[in-house]
Amino acid sequence: MLNKTVIVTGGNSGIGKESVLALCKMGANVVIACRETAYGNEKPVAEVIGEIERLVPGAQLSFLPLDLASLASIRNFAALFTKRHAQLDVLLNNAGVLSMERKQTRDGFELTMGTNHLGPFLLTNLLLEHLVSTPNSRIVNVASKAHSNGKLVFANNTIETRWPYTGLSAYADSKLANIYFTQELAERLAGTDTTVNALHPGGVATNIWPDPGGIMGIIKRRMIKNLNAPEKGARTSVYLCSSPETQNVSGKYFHKNKPLLPSSRARDKSIQKKLWQVSVVATGLESTLF
Ligand SMILES: NC(=O)c1ccc[n+]([C@@H]2O[C@H](COP(=O)([O-])OP(=O)(O)OC[C@H]3O[C@@H](n4cnc5c(N)ncnc54)[C@H](OP(=O)(O)O)[C@@H]3O)[C@@H](O)[C@H]2O)c1
DSSP states (O other): OTTOEEEEETTTSHHHHHHHHHHHHTTOEEEEEEOSSOSSSSSOHHHHHHHHHHHSTTOEEEEEEOOTTOHHHHHHHHHHHHHHOSOOOEEEEOOOOOOSSOOBOTTSSBHHHIIIIIHHHHHHHHHHHHHHTSTTOEEEEEOOGGGGGOOOEEETTEEEOOSSOOHHHHHHHHHHHHHHHHHHHHHHTTTSSOEEEEEEOOSBOSTTSOOOOHHHHHHHHHHHHTSBOHHHHTHHHHHHHHOGGGTTOOSOEEETTEEEOOOTGGGOHHHHHHHHHHHHHHHTOSOOOO
């Protein structure tokens, strides 16, 4: 990964932080894209950078602020990144949220769909020119097996939040959107040497699991102890970002470094195409490169 520039969204915590560490060890120039004052994570990003620099002396690591729950922040990030960097070899769309309460982004989208799908959709499209002009570039989307419980419903050309709201169904819907986005973008990128793939990292002990407190909180903490460590959870992300084996693979869904078939609903092309159109309108994307 020497001389390769990589963006890792949510690189300050959990699977993202371990991905950053592994990519730094491989010699990549890594840009952590996250909120400056972490919300889910107890550590500010400066502290995380210090930790990684101690583990990888000479690491090429920097930070640029990005809030995926704000279209303005995403536009600022893309403008700043493209001004500072001539190339983008890998975009690792890792950041994600699971909110048990129904909340909204700054632009009025349901928080989970806004952060996990609409934000990365806009970010990727704004960075696409940079990606396509960099030889053999890759986009890697961290989805989840939870996508198989998802279902997208549209109303008046917007993505409808299923009723009654539950954190798990909103999360499943957003992860299903990650798979549709990956497949549709791969079709649009056919004929270029930029690839896009999605993955399930496994069940991983990270801050994403909400703590409901009380007895349920005790159960949650016990359950988390049986999950994989973040280092293991990062392996498929790192593999898709760096392995020569996947250089020419695009539009696939991986788990444990192997392609898997996503759910049958995730393979519905009409929903895949509808989601793209609706996402363009929702994010105010002026034009798409492909
Ligand atoms: N853990 C699992 O078992 C599991 C299973 C399947 C898929 N995944 C996926 O893996 C990815 C990484 O999650 P994780 O498990 O490593 O959880 P995590 O430790 O909570 O990391 C999530 C990251 O996303 C960032 N993030 C959340 N909202 C954001 C926003 N509005 N703008 C920018 N960054 C934001 C968080 O930043 P803050 O620190 O500022 O909140 C954090 O860095 C997610 O996409 C998740 O859906 C996880």
